[in-house]
Each structure stands twice: as C-alpha cells, then as structure tokens.
Amino acid sequence: MRQLTYILIFIVSTTFTACGQTKSKSNFEKTNIDIETVDFIEIKNRAGQTDTLDNLTKRLTDEQKNQFVEKFNNSKPNGLRKAIPLYFIDVHLKDGTKRSFRINGQYIKENNDYCFDLRDSKFIETIWNELNVDHIKNIRYVFEDYIQYQESTDSQDDKALMTKSLKSLKTVTDKDDLDLLINVWMYYDPTDYPYVPEIYRILKASRPHSIEAVKNRIDNKKEWETDDTAPYSDLKYLLKQLENE
Secondary structure (H helix, E strand, O other): OOHHHHHHHHHHHHHHHHHHHHHHHHHHHOOOOOOHEEEEEEEEOOOOOOOOOOOOOOOOOOHHHHHHHHHHHOOOOEEEOOOOOOOEEEEEOOOOOEEEEEEOOOOEOOOOEEEEEEOOOHHHHHHHHHOOOHHHHHHHHHHHHHHOOOOOOOOOOHHHHHHHHHHOOOOOHHHHHHHHHHHHHHHHHOOOOOOOOOHHHHHHHHOOHHHHHHHHHOOOOOOOOOOOOOHHHHHHHHHHHHHHE
C-alpha cells in the first residue's frame, strides 16, 4: 500500500512538473505571423519623454507589412530583457483580433519581457522615418521640376521618388494636395512610367473630397486647355469613374 502511494505521488508530481515546463516553455516560444491572415499593421513611437506616448499612429505600407512579418518570423530568441519600448506595433488580423508588440532597437517582445532579436537595430526606426516623410512635398518637387523643362523624359531618381511617394499615400483630403495630384495625373507622363494609375487609387480612396477637387479643376480650366483636347477633356471621364465606382 505504501509503495502504491509513493508511485501515485511520483506520477502526480511528474505530471505537474511536466505541465509547469510546458507552460514556461510556451511563454518563451514565438508564434510566427501568417501574412495571409494579416489585415493591416500600425506603428506608433514613444515621444521624447518616457511617460508620454506620441498619439500619431501610422499604417505600414504593403511592402513594409511584408518586411516586418518576414523579419519577425526570422527573429531569434534573445532571453529576458528589461527596456523601455521605443516603438509599438499592432498587427491587426482579418478575424478582428490583433497582436501587440513592443520594440527597442533590434529587440521585440510581445506578451512578456522575453525578447526576440530582429538582427537590425535600425529596421523599425527606418520604417517609422519612411512613414513620416512628406510625400506630397516630394511629389510637388518632382512634378514642378518635370513641367519646368517640358520634356517627355525624367531622371530615374525622380521617377523612383515619384513612385515611392505615390505608393506611400493612402488618402488625401487637403484641397491643394488633391489639386496637385490631379495635375500630376494630367501632365506627368514621362517615357516608361507605368505608375500614374496609383493616383486614381489615391483619389478613389479619398472620396468625396477628391470628387469635389475634380469638379473644381474642371471649373478652373487653364488658358491653354480646351474642352475637346486631352488631358483636360479626360477630367470628365475621371469624375464619372469616381462618382460611379
């Protein structure tokens, strides 16, 4: 009987120990992110003072979203690490849930203080800086430089900057900024440049502000533009698309 009691105690003790080990291990395991389940990702940074948060939240571009998921999935365990987070990232999933991460340099943590190493201390900072670039300012710079010389070509650097800036924009509501985008849609047409349709994506996402902007542009025809000559004549088609889609 005593021997049976010892056996039972050993079994119960072993079971609890195993459960405890499993639980401890799961706390330090990384659950990779399935990119197919991700809806969007947002980032915000900690302001200069450690007791306040910058309220400005930015949404990652599709390219940045893919880069972050790949970087996190390839990260390596780095043990427990106490540090004030400099950036906060929320991964919003298509099922309505989200996963929240805290980052300091190259170290990222999720549910506790166990860190994983992204192996790039500037990766998250670079994403944040790219999202805070004044893309409208860059678009204006490239466009004004292009129309100044009235040529059908543009430098590869300028085209690359225009492309990156357009792809980084989601919605635009400012009247002057929308007017700029409409003019770029009309007149920025360098050789071998396929990304002007990006402007329609932005205008479509910016309704109803963009519809009013196109109407205003139609009403303010330039002295060299005529009703039956492109690109001015194409504005009515653009307006119809925005109103009906």
